[in-house]
Amino acid sequence: MKLPFFPPDLFADEHAELLDTVRRVGTDPAQRFILGERTAAFEAALREHTGAADVVACSSGTSGLILVLRAMDVGPGDEVVVPAFGCAPLAASVIAVGATPVFADVHPWTMTVEPYEVEQAVSGRTAALMPAHMFSVMADMPAMRELANRHDVRLVEDSAVAQGGVLDGIPAGRWGEAGVFSFVQVKTFGTVGEGGVVITDDPELGRLARMLRNHGQPPGRRFEHHLVGYNSRFDEITADVQLRRLPGLAARLARRADIADYYTARFQEVVERGVQPPPPGREGRCHYVYSLLAERRDDLRAHLAERGIGSHVYYPTPLPAQQAFAPYARAGRHWPHAELACARTLALPIYPHLTDAEVEAVADAVCSFPGGAR
Numbered sequence: 001m002k003l004p005f006f007p008p009d010l011f012a013d014e015h016a017e018l019l020d021t022v023r024r025v026g027t028d029p030a031q032r033f034i035l036g037e038r039t040a041a042f043e044a045a046l047r048e049h050t051g052a053a054d055v056v057a058c059s060s061g062t063s064g065l066i067l068v069l070r071a072m073d074v075g076p077g078d079e080v081v082v083p084a085f086g087c088a089p090l091a092a093s094v095i096a097v098g099a100t101p102v103f104a105d106v107h108p109w110t111m112t113v114e115p116y117e118v119e120q121a122v123s124g125r126t127a128a129l130m131p132a133h134m135f136s137v138m139a140d141m142p143a144m145r146e147l148a149n150r151h152d153v154r155l156v157e158d159s160a161v162a163q164g165g166v167l168d169g170i171p172a173g174r175w176g177e178a179g180v181f182s183f184v185q186v187k188t189f190g191t192v193g194e195g196g197v198v199i200t201d202d203p204e205l206g207r208l209a210r211m212l213r214n215h216g217q218p219p220g221r222r223f224e225h226h227l228v229g230y231n232s233r234f235d236e237i238t239a240d241v242q243l244r245r246l247p248g249l250a251a252r253l254a255r256r257a258d259i260a261d262y263y264t265a266r267f268q269e270v271v272e273r274g275v276q277p278p279p280p281g282r283e284g285r286c287h288y289v290y291s292l293l294a295e296r297r298d299d300l301r302a303h304l305a306e307r308g309i310g311s312h313v314y315y316p317t318p319l320p321a322q323q324a325f326a327p328y329a330r331a332g333r334h335w336p337h338a339e340l341a342c343a344r345t346l347a348l349p350i351y352p353h354l355t356d357a358e359v360e361a362v363a364d365a366v367c368s369f370p371g372g373a374r
């Protein structure tokens with residue numbers, strides 16, 4: 001058995017369609033390769049799919065976060081509360097607009113940001129809260145909404161990994177005043193390159209994000225720069241690929257959810273051996289990554305590798321402990337749950353084209369881990 005964590009065959013059954021896309025876009029008499037009619041159709045399809053008032057395609061999820069923060073006029077002197085555990089864009093996007101990230105610790109099991117930690121991090125300079133959905137669990141968005149309202153600050157939802165998740169009947173991406181999705185290859189709606197969207201119910205935020213993604217130009221007004229913007233445009237080939245793959249997304253997400261349910265049911269027997277699966281259920285869930293918490297994580301990882309099963313550590317280091325972000329971290333503060341998550345988290349393969357036999361083999365391998373004290 002050889003199961004890599006990052007599968008090389010994500011698009012193996014779509015080669016003909018991919019070549020067809022390249023041919024059609026490449027030979028289209030319009031010769032329009034960015035922000036053309038395919039991008040517009042993709043935005044419309046995602047508006048329909050999510051029910052959001054506006055969807056703005058841009059060059060990546062990271063770029064989407066920057067566009068949202070800029071559209072909200074977050075900048076120098078402002079603070080944005082972000083999780084201490086997560087990926088670099090959470091801190092980097094805030095710093096990119098000239099604001100300061102303030103790191104809040106996470107819940108030890110869900111690894112999403114703790115509301116009471118967020119509340120403690122709020123100050124007179126706070127401009128926005130930016131929680132992120134993590135791996136397979138959505139952040140506590142009702143609490144975030146309440147905190148943002150009570151402290152009169154903006155709410156940005158980093159839903160880069162959570163497309164398709166639903167909490168209290170509200171889809172991921174629509175809890176914040178604006179959210180983002182990422183289409184980088186490994187994400188649940190990953191593609192053959194880079195891309196992302198801003199998703200919002202606020203027409204003004206949508207209008208500003210649309211201008212900012214193309215050098216601050218209002219649509220159709222070339223060389224009129226109303227804002228200092230960015231090059232964060234969307235590619236027509238990617239739009240064509242994503243338009244074609246959108247109808248299959250629900251089935252792929254459902255397959256991921258089924259695999260997660262199976263793993264979680266099987267892993268109840270290893271809890272006493274120090275291996276904790278994520279919380280069960282489907283409410284407020286997304287299935288980007290299936291992450292266990294293991295007391296002897298590195299031993300479990302080696303145990304799986306011996307059986308040909310790839311795994312991955314997201315993330316080995318808390319954000320405020322990273323060299324790049326440490327200068328922004330409040331002195332004397334600690335993030336013990338983020339540190340614990342970094343030491344214990346281990347992600348298993350959960351991509352939708354795994355066969356039932358492969359899923360069983362992964363579960364068998366985890367369940368044969370002897371565990372025990374460190």
Ligand SMILES: *Cc1c(COP(=O)(O)O)cnc(C)c1O
Pocket residue numbers: 060061062063086087089090132133158160161181182183184195196
């Ligand atoms: C992937 C990811 C991003 C960034 O998306 P890119 O498209 O890679 O820039 C942002 N936030 C989270 C939580 C992510 O997982």
